[in-house]
Amino acid sequence: MHPTGLAAAAGTARQPAKRRIPVSQPGMADPHQLFDDTSSAQSRGYGAPRAPSSLGYPAASTSPQAAFLADPVSNMAMAYGSSLAAQGKELVDKNIDRFFPVSKLKYYFAVDTVYVGKKLGLLVFPYLHQDWEVQYQQDTPVAPRFDINAPDLYIPAMAFITYVLVAGLALGTQDRFSPDLLGLQASSALAWLALEVLAILLSLYLVTINTDLTTIDLVAFLGYKYVGMISGVLTGLLFGKIGYYLVLGWCCTSIFVFMIRTLRLKILAEAAAEGVPVRGARNQLRMYLTMAVAAAQPLLMYWLTFHLVR
């Protein structure tokens, strides 16, 4: 897998010049580190120019400034001020983590080009993929960079923005464009997403399903349909209504299969683990819920795009 990954990466036009941890490395050195650590290089780079500049400063600057910098009291004040700033930063970080899970969000953006390529391929052709389980490493899920089954927020976010731009493009080709329509499209798609998330959370609560499916996971899974929508609208722009319906139909069925196979592992965890076909009232209800969630995706994909292709 490692050579094919490199070949795929080399085939792309723009190759990011960052160090990528190879997947075949045994033990996956430091799995809790989501991003490559560049802080040491940064501090080394900044430490060197700072020393000569501070030496040069008192000589080059005017005398009141030099006196200010050399005064021990102001040195103490600067040290106190910097420690106060560090404390304040710590306080802000701690409190903002309570309201807005920034550290958890970082996990969803730990992706690289190979993952994005493979995931996009999986979204349009999920029929040959065998193993849909998310790998775990000491009780925490592995970063999306190392596991193609892990949900991420990069693709949904980018796909949403691309959808809004493509919608503007489509409206422009029909001479129906005005700048506030872009905001309307974005707001409408976001409102449908919020409604979907709320409806699914409500039904998960009512049927008392205990899953490890967090809200952010749900947003990530529901955001994958924008990829199909974009390809449908672009094909509709290039090849007319026939192309739009063909590509949209294909993407609808693949998103349907993708959602069922992914949600089955989360919602129907016990039954899916054994591989037994679902039986019994409780499992049946969960299966209906999975099918309903998956069936809502093609409906929404059609509803949000049909007015763009005339």
Place this chain on the structure above:
Amino acid sequence: MAFTLYSLLQAALLCVNAIAVLHEERFLKNIGWGTDQGIGGFGEEPGIKSQLMNLIRSVRTVMRVPLILVNSIVILLLLLFG
């Protein structure tokens, strides 16, 4: 497409208001959805109906005071700005 975030917020506020005005004694008890009628056995499966009753009771308890505030603000804004 006129379905915006603002209309979603309006719909959510109206729905929560609708849940909050369900009267405990005059209505919910008469259709068997009262809070003291929902305590079934101690089985593992609460069932959809008891989950719904729990949800209604908790929404009514939690959202009573915030709803007063939010409704007053919305009424004021609608009066001022139409």
